[in-house]
Amino acid sequence: MKKTTNHVIIEIFQGDIAAQKDIDAVVNAANAQLMPGSGVAGAIHRAAGPKLAEACKPLAPILPGEAVITPAFNLPNKFVIHCLGPVYGVDKQEDELLSRCYLNALKLGEEKHIRSIAFPAISTGAFGYPVDDAADVALHCVQQLLPGLHSIRLIRFVLYSPGNLKIYKEKAGDIL
Structure with missing residues (x-):
């Protein structure tokens, strides 16, 4: 799926977040x-190589909703923006914390004059956030932030599973 809103292209497709050339x-x-x-985290660190972990050490720990940026090393990208999403059922006000991940990542992108950024489904794996709810939060947050974006011209949601892709596409049809 591909849609342009406020001069920003939003794409949603299935793929590997560590292979976004x-x-x-x-x-x-x-x-x-x-x-x-x-x-x-495993896929990105494997593809980036050991220098990524070294670059991350002085930046840790971060709190849920926070984001930091490093070079991408062996990845085909310039930067990696690291976001700590909430653990569902543990970190309270999960929706607000998850929204902050997207807000802070896009803020860092703007500060670094990044033109394109790719997001996974933050917190939906080991952190247990229901994909349906996470898609709502992510897409609403991005939709609200679009008017304030000046550098970023492409936002891509890269979903690993066909099920997550289906949910994000359905939600995007209603939200974007």
Whole structure:
């Protein structure tokens, strides 16, 4: 799916977040210590190589909703924006914390004059956030922030599973 709103292209498709060759910055669904893990964090760290973990060490720990930026090293991108999403049922006001992930990632993107950014489905893996609810939060947040974006011209949601892709596409039809 591809849609243009407020001069920003929004894409939603299935793929590997660590293989977005035409994107300036990819977003890592990070853990608090910003270290390799499972899911998105593992894929990004494996593709970026060990220098990514070294660059992350002085930036950790981060709190839910926070975002930090590093070079992308061996990834085909310029930057990795690391966001710590909320653990569903543990970190209260999950929707607000998840919204802050998208807000802070886009804010960093604007500060670095990034033209394109790719997001995974933050917090929906090991952190247990229901995909349906996470898609609502992500898409509403992005939709609200579009008028304030000046550098970012492409926002891509890269979903790993066909089920997540279907949910995001359905939600995007209603929200964007």
